[in-house]
Amino acid sequence: MGWGIYVHIPFCVRRCPYCDFNTYAGIDYLKQPYVDALIEEIARTGERLGRPEARSVFFGGGTPTTLSGEQLCSILEAVRRGFRLDPGAEISSEANPGTVDAERFRSMRECGFNRLSLGVQSFDDGELRFLGRIHSASEAVDAYHLARRAGFESINLDLMFGLPEQEPESWKAALEKALELSPEHLSLYALTVEEGTPLWRWVRGGEVPPPDEDVSAGMYEYACERLDAAGYAHYEISNWCRRRDGTDFRSRHNLIYWRHERYLGFGAGAHSFDGKKRWWNVPGVREYIDRIAEGASPVESGEVLSERTLMGEAMMLGLRLLEEGVPNDRFAGEFGVDIMTAFGDEVTELVDEGLVRWHGDSLLLTHRAWLVANQVFARFL
Ligand code: SF4
Structure with missing residues (x-):
């Protein structure tokens, strides 16, 4: 079965205070050298593996749409040269509503991107300011309509809930606004306070109250009910999709992760997994570019996972899929034993x-x- 391809774009206009992703602001001068390095890494890997099949491509970050349409398309062309990309492959990109325009969306659509994931996060300007986002609520709505006009027929909206002092009414209004737009897919995440981020320092210093878990749980339950009533399928813990005219809008790329299938990550800090081993690139943008320019490997390190760890991961990831779960025959096909033999007591x-x-x-x-769910997953790890 073909690989999933992940391309990491580690540039953002500004760092959001809650974010702990491998991404940087203020290094725009490295964008073109980084694109060149990515193209080279993809070409080398494709050649080394004998131009294998690929089933999906996902540009994430960071903010892929800080690159021009031309740059994004040149990377996608490199994927096509290095891999035999399934003609029906899902080709997605994350997009920040503060970094989009009609021209960029049009060129992305023309060169083959067929799914967009818009980082909306909130439809309340006060909440967006708190989150340090570079866009307003109305710019997010505009970005959505621009994407539609450019021909994107599969759009995801990311929304966050459980913000400090967020009222349930605000969350309900955000869901209504999202439903009004009628995207094919919704990803809803509780705000988490990641160690080392500015938000973590604010919470530790008492400037910002920590998110209230009970309030967040109530917001999640509300979303489950509301989206169910609106006809969205809750197929993964944090993800919902529409099913229309026999078409299913689950994220094909993320299904690869949840089904414990293999993927290759390109770019600074990107992770790869071949079913037995996991490895990852150096996180620094400059170091990544230099290594590629010197003809060296960008891989920083890796690990061969024990059978037990792999089984635990397959359970943890598969159980996230609420409708599909972990099929016993898939588990047995991967490990040669069934679920009850491996985890009977648990x-x-x-x-x-x-x-x-x-x-x-x-x-x-x-x-x-x-x-x-995390308590359940912990039993398998
Ligand atoms: S735009 Fe996204 S990736 Fe960039 S800093 Fe904000 S949350 Fe992180």
């Missing part, structure tokens, strides 16, 4: 506690477990 306990259930041959999280 599964029996979790079934008794009402946190997982069998549906035919697949193990699924129960609704009760959606909010405590």
